[in-house]
Amino acid sequence: MGLNDKLKEARKKKGMTQDDVEQKTGINKKTISNWENGVSRPDVDSISLLCKIYGIDPNDLFEWDSVKEKQQEGYYLDPEAAAIAQEIYEDQDLKMLFDASRKVSKNDIQLVIDMVKRLKGDE
Structure with missing residues (x-):
């Protein structure tokens, strides 16, 4: 649904005509x-x-909340932890050895990466 449809729907839900809106807003x-x-x-x-x-939120008109919700729906709560987890996902050796959970902090994830890299002899 486009912005135009959302504006029309919001007006109608409020029980207003375009004339009503003109009178209230000029x-x-x-x-x-x-x-x-x-x-x-x-x-x-x-x-x-x-x-x-x-009586609506601009976020609803532009679907900004849905973008925010999609970001929050990710597996990790911390965006930095998500970035580190991506590194794990892309490195098959790390991916095999690490089974993360949603509440793992970025520091814990980084610790696991560092340990695995040391074990592999990368550092």
């Missing part, structure tokens, strides 16, 4: 129609105003 009804039909896009200030009137 934004011309034709402009609102253009936004909702995908002809043009609102600027940041207009989006902020519409979100207040519709």
Whole structure:
């Protein structure tokens, strides 16, 4: 669903017509129609105003929360730990020897990597 559809849906959920929005915001009804039909896009200030009137979060309009949630849905809670774990994943010797859990800290993961590298004679 595009921004235009989300704006229209939010307005309708609020039980408002484009005329109602025009009266509350001072934004011309034709402009609102253009936004909702995908002809043009609102600027940041207009989006902020519409979100207040519709009672919605801008994150919902742009699906920013879903991106954030996807990052948080990763196996590791700490992004640095995830980067180190990627190193393990890419090195077959490390991958074989390490079975990480979700709560392992980046320091613990790095310790395992360092130990395995020493055992392999890489360092």
